[in-house]
Amino acid sequence: MPKLSKKPTHVFLLTSLLITVIGYFFVYSAGSYWGKVHYEESLPFFWKQALYGTIGMFCAWIIMKFPFIHFRKFWFGAYIFSILLLFAVYIPGLGVVRNGSQSWIQLAGFSLQPAEFVKISVMGYLACILANLQNHKLKSFLGPIMVCLVPAGIIMVQPDFGSAFLLIIGAFSLLFIAGLPIRFFISIGVLGMAGLIGLIISAPYRLKRISAFLDPWSDPLNSGFQGIQSLLAIGPAGLFGHGFGQSRQKFLYLPEPQNDFIFSIIVEEMGFIGAFVLISLFILFLYTGYRLAVSAPTKVGFFAIAGLQSMIGFQIFLNIGVVIGLFPVTGVTLPFISYGGSSLLSTWLIVGLILRFSKD
Amino acid sequence: MKAGVPFKLKIRVRTMILLFLCLGVASLGKLVFMQFFQYEWLTLKAEENWDREIPFSQTRGNIRDRDGELIVGNKLAPTLYFMPAQNNDVESAAATLSKALNMDEKKLIEQMSKKTFLVKLAPEGKNIELAKAIEIQSLQIPGLYTGVDYVRDYPNDDLLSRFIGFTGYDHEGLAGIEYQYNKYLTSTESTLRLFTDAKGSSLPHVNDGWEEGSDGASVELTIDLNVQQIVERALSQAMEKYEAEQAMAIAMNPKTGAILSIASFPTFHPLEYDKVSPSVYNQNLPVSMTFEPGSTFKIITLAAALEEGKVDLQKDSFFDPGYSIVEGTRLRCWQRRGHGQQTFLEVVENSCNPGFIELGQRVGRDKLASYIRDFGFGKKTGSSIAGESTGILFSEESYGPVEHATTSFGQGISVTPIQQVQAVSAAVNGGKLFQPYVVNRIYNEQTNEVIIENKPTEVRQVISEETSKTVRETLESVVANGSGRNAFRDTMRIGGKTGTAQKAVNGRYVDGQYILSFIGFAPANDPEIVVYVAIDSPKHVVQFGGVIAAPIVGEIIEDSAPFLGLKTDTDQIEKEYRWGDRIERRVPSLVGLEKNEIVMIDEPFKIEWHGTGTKIVSQIPKTDSLLSVDGTIHLYLGE
Numbered sequence: 001m002p003k004l005s006k007k008p009t010h011v012f013l014l015t016s017l018l019i020t021v022i023g024y025f026f027v028y029s030a031g032s033y034w035g036k037v038h039y040e041e042s043l044p045f046f047w048k049q050a051l052y053g054t055i056g057m058f059c060a061w062i063i064m065k066f067p068f069i070h071f072r073k074f075w076f077g078a079y080i081f082s083i084l085l086l087f088a089v090y091i092p093g094l095g096v097v098r099n100g101s102q103s104w105i106q107l108a109g110f111s112l113q114p115a116e117f118v119k120i121s122v123m124g125y126l127a128c129i130l131a132n133l134q135n136h137k138l139k140s141f142l143g144p145i146m147v148c149l150v151p152a153g154i155i156m157v158q159p160d161f162g163s164a165f166l167l168i169i170g171a172f173s174l175l176f177i178a179g180l181p182i183r184f185f186i187s188i189g190v191l192g193m194a195g196l197i198g199l200i201i202s203a204p205y206r207l208k209r210i211s212a213f214l215d216p217w218s219d220p221l222n223s224g225f226q227g228i229q230s231l232l233a234i235g236p237a238g239l240f241g242h243g244f245g246q247s248r249q250k251f252l253y254l255p256e257p258q259n260d261f262i263f264s265i266i267v268e269e270m271g272f273i274g275a276f277v278l279i280s281l282f283i284l285f286l287y288t289g290y291r292l293a294v295s296a297p298t299k300v301g302f303f304a305i306a307g308l309q310s311m312i313g314f315q316i317f318l319n320i321g322v323v324i325g326l327f328p329v330t331g332v333t334l335p336f337i338s339y340g341g342s343s344l345l346s347t348w349l350i351v352g353l354i355l356r357f358s359k360d
Numbered sequence: 361m362k363a364g365v366p367f368k369l370k371i372r373v374r375t376m377i378l379l380f381l382c383l384g385v386a387s388l389g390k391l392v393f394m395q396f397f398q399y400e401w402l403t404l405k406a407e408e409n410w411d412r413e414i415p416f417s418q419t420r421g422n423i424r425d426r427d428g429e430l431i432v433g434n435k436l437a438p439t440l441y442f443m444p445a446q447n448n449d450v451e452s453a454a455a456t457l458s459k460a461l462n463m464d465e466k467k468l469i470e471q472m473s474k475k476t477f478l479v480k481l482a483p484e485g486k487n488i489e490l491a492k493a494i495e496i497q498s499l500q501i502p503g504l505y506t507g508v509d510y511v512r513d514y515p516n517d518d519l520l521s522r523f524i525g526f527t528g529y530d531h532e533g534l535a536g537i538e539y540q541y542n543k544y545l546t547s548t549e550s551t552l553r554l555f556t557d558a559k560g561s562s563l564p565h566v567n568d569g570w571e572e573g574s575d576g577a578s579v580e581l582t583i584d585l586n587v588q589q590i591v592e593r594a595l596s597q598a599m600e601k602y603e604a605e606q607a608m609a610i611a612m613n614p615k616t617g618a619i620l621s622i623a624s625f626p627t628f629h630p631l632e633y634d635k636v637s638p639s640v641y642n643q644n645l646p647v648s649m650t651f652e653p654g655s656t657f658k659i660i661t662l663a664a665a666l667e668e669g670k671v672d673l674q675k676d677s678f679f680d681p682g683y684s685i686v687e688g689t690r691l692r693c694w695q696r697r698g699h700g701q702q703t704f705l706e707v708v709e710n711s712c713n714p715g716f717i718e719l720g721q722r723v724g725r726d727k728l729a730s731y732i733r734d735f736g737f738g739k740k741t742g743s744s745i746a747g748e749s750t751g752i753l754f755s756e757e758s759y760g761p762v763e764h765a766t767t768s769f770g771q772g773i774s775v776t777p778i779q780q781v782q783a784v785s786a787a788v789n790g791g792k793l794f795q796p797y798v799v800n801r802i803y804n805e806q807t808n809e810v811i812i813e814n815k816p817t818e819v820r821q822v823i824s825e826e827t828s829k830t831v832r833e834t835l836e837s838v839v840a841n842g843s844g845r846n847a848f849r850d851t852m853r854i855g856g857k858t859g860t861a862q863k864a865v866n867g868r869y870v871d872g873q874y875i876l877s878f879i880g881f882a883p884a885n886d887p888e889i890v891v892y893v894a895i896d897s898p899k900h901v902v903q904f905g906g907v908i909a910a911p912i913v914g915e916i917i918e919d920s921a922p923f924l925g926l927k928t929d930t931d932q933i934e935k936e937y938r939w940g941d942r943i944e945r946r947v948p949s950l951v952g953l954e955k956n957e958i959v960m961i962d963e964p965f966k967i968e969w970h971g972t973g974t975k976i977v978s979q980i981p982k983t984d985s986l987l988s989v990d991g992t993i994h995l996y997l998g999e
Contacts, residue, residue, distance in 0.1 A: 033557065177372045232409050235394045235402025248410060251557035272388075272395050279384045286380050290373050302369075310376055317383040324390045 008295070009358060012288040016336065016351045019281055020053055020344075023262075023337035029245050030265040031258030031339060045258045045339045052341040059345065060352025069356050070300050072128035078121040079147070085114035086154050101331075103158040115163035116346035118151045119311060120353070122167060126174055127303035136179035144175060162332040166318065170311025177306045216325060229254040230261050230323050233268040241271030258339040260331060263323040279320070286313045292358040301357035308350045412477050412554040413571075414441065417509040420531055421545035421576030423524055423538075425585040426618070426800055430515055432524055432538075432630075438493040439509040440485030442472050446503035453501045460496050461485055477556070483529070487511045518629045519592055520583065523622050523644055523745075523798075526630035535633070535641050537798075540746050541579050544802045544811060548573040577811055580800045582618035586923040587611055587889075587916075591621045594912050594919075595893070599625050602898030602908065608645035609893045610777050611916065614785035614881065616816035617794030619743070620889060620924075622646050646777040646892070647741075647748040653780055655711045655843075655962060656859030656879045656892075657770030661719050662708060663787045663831050664731035667823040670722035673705040673834060680707075684714035686765040691717060694961050697949045697983070708834050709842030711858065711962040713769045720768025728768065729759065734822045735783035736793055737775055742817075743796040751775040770859065777877075777892050784879050785890045788832045788855065791823040836884035839910075841945070845964030845989040846910035847880050849918045852926065855887075856880030856913060858962050860905035863897060873897045874959055878909035882917045888924055891916050902955060904963045947993060949983040950976050955997060966992040973997035 024046065031045035068074040089095035089102050096104040096111060104111050129144050148171035155164040176185065216224030216231070233249035242248070247268045250257040257265050267275045286309060293305035312335050319334040321327040333343040394402060417439075423432040440461075447453050450472045457472075458465040463484040471479055480486065486509070488496075493506045512527050525536020533542035550573035595607045604625075611621040624645040628636040643649070665671045682698030684691045693699065693713045699706070707715030720728050732738065738753040752774040754763045766772040778796055786793040795817040802812040823831075835855035838844040844856045856879055863873040877894035881887040893912045901908065920926075948963055955974045958967065965987060971977075977998035981987055 037557070173376060177369060177376065179369060179372070229409075231394065231402060232406040234391065235398050236406045238395050238399060248406075253409060253558045267391065267395075272391055275391050276388060279387060283381060283384050287377055290377050294370060294373055306373060306376070313376070313380045313383075317380065317387065320387050321383075324387060324394065326386070326390055 008288045008291045009355065012285065012292060013351070013355065015281055015285040015288065016348075019278075019285065019336040020348075022266075022278065022281075023344075024049060024053070025244070026262055026266050026269075026337065027258050027339045029247065029269060030250050030262050033251050034257060037252065048341070049339050049344065052344045053348070055341075056345045056348025060348045060355070063349065063352035064356045064359070066356060069353070070128075070298055072125075072132075075121065075124040075128050079125040082114060082118040082121040083151050083154065085112075086118060086151065086158075089114060089158065101158050101160045103155070103160045103163070110341065113163075113342040115155050115158075115160055115167075116342045117349075118155065119163065119167050119170065120308070120346060120349060122148055122151060122171060123174065123307040123311065124304055124353070126171060127300050127307055130174070130178040130303045131299035133178065136181065138181055138184055141175055141178075141180050141184075144171075144178075148172075160331070162318070162330040165330065166311055166315050166332060169314050170307060173310035173314070174303060174307030177310070178303060216328075226255060226261060227322075227325055227329055230264040231325050233264040234324060237268045237271045239272050241267065241269045241274055244269050260319065260329075260333055260338060261323055262338050263320055263334055266337075267323075282316050286316075289354060292354060296358050297360050298357070304357050305354045308354060312347070312350060412556045413551040414478065414505070414554065415507060416550040416552065416573070417507070418547035418549055418573040418575045419510050420512070420527070420547050421541075421802075422578040422805065423545075424578060424580045425583045425588070426581060426620075427584070428580065429585045431520060431581070431583070431585065433513045433515065434510040435513040436490055437487035437509055437511040438490065438506040439487055440481040440493075440496065441505045441507050442479045442481055443477065443503040443505070444472060444474060444479065445477070447472075447501070453504065456499055457481075457496070457501060457504065460492075460499060461488075512630065514630055516585070516589075518627045519585075520588055520623070521627050521630050522624040522641065523583075524630070525641070526633045536644070536746065537579060537581070540744075541799070541802065545576040545579060547576040575804075575806065577802050578805050579802050582613075582620065582798050582800050583622070584620045584920075584923060587920045588621045588623065590919040591623050591891075591916055592625075592627075594915050595623055595625050596627075598893075598895055598898075598908075598912055602895060602901065604895045604899070605897035606645060606649075607893070607895050608649065608777060609891065609912075609916070610646040610781050611889055611891045611920070612781050612785055612796055614789040614794070614887045614890045617782070617785070617796045618800070618816065619796055619798045620920075621891075622745075622798070642747065644745055644747060645896075646781075647743060647745045648776070649896075650749045650751045650774040650776050651875050651894075652773065652861035652864060653770045653775050654859035654861035654875075654877065655770055656780055656784070656857050656877055657773070657775070658708070658711065658716050658768075659784055659787055659831065659835065659857055659879075660732060660735055660737075661716050661723070661728065661768045662834065663735075663823050663827060664723045664728055665719040666830050667731075667827040668723050668727065671704050671719060673708070673830070674703055677701060677703050678707055678712075678715045678718055680712050680714045682714075684717045684765070686717065687761045689762050691762075691765055695948050705834065705837065709838050711838075711843050716769040717765045720764060725759065725761070725764045728764065729753075731822070732767070734793070734820065735786060736819070737773075737779050737783060741776075741778050741782050741796050743778055743798060745778075745798055748778070749776050751779055770861070774864075777894060780879060781890055781892045784857075784881070784892075785887075786822050788828060788835070788881050788887050788890070790825045791821050791828045793819040793822050795819055832881075832884055832887070835881070839880070839884075841989065843906045843962040843964055844878065844880070844910050845945075846907050847878060847914035847917075848989075849914050852882050852918055852921060853884035854880050854882045854914060854917055855884040856910070858906035858910055859894075860960055860962065862960070872956055874901070874905065876901070876905045876908045876959070878906070878913045880910070880913040880917060882921070883926060888926055889917065889920065901959045902969060903959065903967055904961050904965065905959045906962050906964055907966065910964075944986040945989055946984050947979070947981050947987050950979050950993070950995060951983075952976065958995075964989045966990075968992050968994050969997065970994060971997040973999050975999065 027049045028046040035044045088105050094105050095102055096106045098104050103115055104113055126144050126147055133140055152164045152167045216227030247265045249268055250265050254261055289309035293302050296302040296305055315332055315335055318332045322329055333340055335347045419434040425431055454465055454468040454472050458468045461484045497506055523536055525538040527538050528534045533539040551571045553569040591609045595609055599607050607625040609623045612619050628640055633641050679701050680693055680699040682693050682696050699710050699712045740748045740750055763772055782796055797814050799814055801810050803810045832855055839847050839854050839856050843858050847854050847856050859877040861875050862869045863875055875894050875896050879892045881890040891913045893909045895909055953976050976995050978996045980994040
């Protein structure tokens with residue numbers, strides 16, 4: 001049993017546990033009616049989530065004892081293996097299509113989303129490469145960039161834009177932390193803006209499309225449906241919400257309320273206060289994670305923790321942003337909270353890895 | 361063992377922390393915006409989203425007469441509702457129902473397949489008859505409900521229809537009182553709010569909510585249903601008898617301004633308003649129609665002359681040569697030969713135009729105009745009845761001596777019946793001009809809470825009590841001895857005056873079209889009711905104008921008397937006054953007149969026609985011979 005003596009380690013672990021438990025409560029509340037209607041039992045999600053959480057924490061505990069964590073060869077192997085898993089979704093009988101994306105494999109009653117594990121292996125492999133980087137010239141970063149873009153491209157084809165986007169933005173955050181020159185980001189930004197402006201000037205109706213894409217009310221019955229149902233949960237909740245278990249929108253108004261949109265049920269029941277507490281906990285989680293990165297004993301550890309932490313941070317705010325109507329719907333889960341084995345398992349694997357890297 | 365992270369990289373880590381902090385603050389900011397600034401809007405939207413309400417109609421306010429008798433009420437007429445989620449075989453349900461409702465099956469399937477919680481099966485299933493609803497309920501179609509709903513009920517059918525108006529498809533008042541007081545009459549429906557999931561299944565352990573609506577407030581009119589029935593019966597008989605284009609009547613309590621009856625013909629049934637033209641259902645003739653008042657207006661000239669002390673009816677006398685010349689214009693009396701030497705009382709009894717020109721001149725141009733305005737002419741009475749007209753008086757510039765003269769006997773100006781009733785009421789009630797009104801009060805029938813209550817409004821004192829008394833007596837003598845004889849009733853003291861006017865369209869007289877009117881009041885010594893009746897364009901009238909409207913007013917007053925509590929009084933004018941017993945009149949000279957000119961002549965006698973042709977060649981009795989006022993003149997026609 002590894003010794004968790006340092007204070008940030010405690011806080012980090014406790015925060016993770018606390019958020020996971022909060023998740024249990026709201027998977028229970030949000031999913032009870034959906035489960036009753038669709039699976040004829042009221043608590044299928046709660047028990048499964050509890051099981052996944054336990055498995056995830058057990059895995060995290062295993063990882064903390066794992067010896068090869070700093071080995072570049074190990075991460076290279078994991079990287080190749082996870083990319084192969086990405087192709088496994090196309091094997092008939094193994095791959096499953098869900099919500100229009102072929103991004104799941106099903107094995108012995110459990111379904112896995114390989115993209116979740118690709119995200120971890122890319123970070124681990126990148127951390128090893130970056131730890132050995134000789135200088136901070138743009139040219140030296142070309143390799144690492146390719147390491148991230150190749151699997152991101154494959155995920156994009158499935159198509160699973162959410163995961164691909166997170167992988168790219170997480171990886172580039174790591175490259176940013178690792179010293180990728182600012183002018184690279186500036187030129188990407190300038191190029192992007194120029195491209196966007198060019199597109200809009202060449203055909204002004206695109207601006208309308210972009211704004212319609214961002215505004216759920218433009219198509220309230222189809223593409224905007226979930227987004228609007230989410231806003232209808234949040235707005236009327238006010239400061240204190242309707243109280244635990246008192247959500248109205250979970251009664252089939254908001255589809256799959258235990259999943260990507262669970263944050264809106266939390267806000268509906270606990271109000272602005274609840275949202276404030278949860279967001280604060282996430283910020284605390286991110287902050288202590290970065291502190292563990294800075295105090296990590298190895299360079300690989302620093303990069304790995306920083307990369308994983310950035311990716312999980314973006315996942316948190318991308319999910320919340322979608323739920324509160326700042327971004328269009330992407331299908332990204334809320335770490336620790338949203339119902340789903342792959343999501344919870346991979347989140348706890350990340351927690352385990354961060355704790356492991358912070359140790360030695 | 362530390363990795364010794366370079367400072368440059370630490371800065372970048374802090375940048376990331378700062379970025380996430382900003383994202384956290386931005387998220388909370390958006391939440392504040394939605395939960396506080398958009399709170400009401402989103403709550404409204406969410407309620408619409410959750411709307412699972414079953415409506416139960418409440419009744420629209422009743423319209424009652426001054427004694428509380430029902431004029432317009434409501435009757436149960438259920439509306440069909442369908443919950444698509446509760447029926448998994450919409451097609452066969454639609455097949456059964458379409459037969460019962462006698463409607464297109466395809467259209468019904470379309471309605472019943474809507475992806476909403478509750479479909480109102482309108483219009484075919486809206487406000488169906490109770491028996492039909494029971495029949496449909498017995499079909500036991502899952503998801504089909506009969507909801508409580510009402511339609512307007514008219515126990516008196518088309519009585520008062522042009523005044524009370526009607527309601528439309530959504531029970532909104534569209535005309536008349538229904539429209540004007542819609543705000544008060546409108547009910548709020550009760551609703552059963554069901555707590556269900558998005559698919560309409562009810563939720564366990566949540567109680568459904570009942571939201572109590574309210575019935576509309578009732579409007580109590582000043583109308584007396586009994587008087588109204590008498591008036592409408594009399595008018596409809598006149599319409600038939602004379603094949604008139606239109607007829608109208610208005611009865612008012614001169615002591616308060618309360619309208620007791622208001623009627624316009626032709627009429628319609630409020631449930632079938634779409635079968636008549638808008639000019640019928642949108643117009644209340646006694647307030648909207650303006651026309652030359654004719655001789656009834658002479659009451660105003662008379663009152664002004666008396667009030668100004670310009671005439672002593674019994675002592676002063678006047679010679680009528682049959683015309684009067686004003687500024688070179690020859691203004692004829694209807695009696696071409698002239699009435700000769702007469703007292704001013706006889707001037708009034710004979711309705712002699714030159715005599716009234718003389719009275720008008722004695723009052724003076726500006727004084728007369730100011731009396732006319734004080735009596736309420738030239739502006740709306742304020743009766744609050746929709747569509748009231750102002751009428752047209754001479755403007756200051758165009759009011760020359762000729763106009764002054766014609767105004768004196770009621771020609772060249774245009775007024776509404778309600779203005780005449782208001783003015784004559786003031787002339788006979790002691791001189792007080794009251795604002796007419798039609799609504800007594802608006803109140804809640806359950807709680808008896810009064811929302812609006814109207815009291816009589818005295819506008820001004822126009823003439824003195826003493827002058828008013830003389831006007832009353834004079835007008836009683838017009839009925840007893842003069843041209844108004846046809847309004848005379850044995851048991852009732854009635855005063856009044858005939859009016860006959862040639863109809864004007866776009867400012868020009870129309871040949872052969874007349875509006876024959878009479879304004880009467882009773883009891884003559886202390887009037888409780890003023891009744892005005894006008895018959896517009898009666899066809900084939902070959903009688904004196906005074907013979908047509910006057911008896912209708914007499915009949916209305918006589919029949920209404922028991923309902924108004926008027927005492928019969930045999931102490932009538934013949935006995936009371938010195939000019940009393942004379943109930944014979946001199947026969948006018950009619951030879952040489954065209955047959956259709958007769959109607960303009962203000963005499964009480966009946967006519968019997970002999971021969972063919974258009975010109976009157978001889979008459980019996982001869983001119984100036986005395987004839988009982990109820991007597992008949994025989995007229996012989998020739999070429």
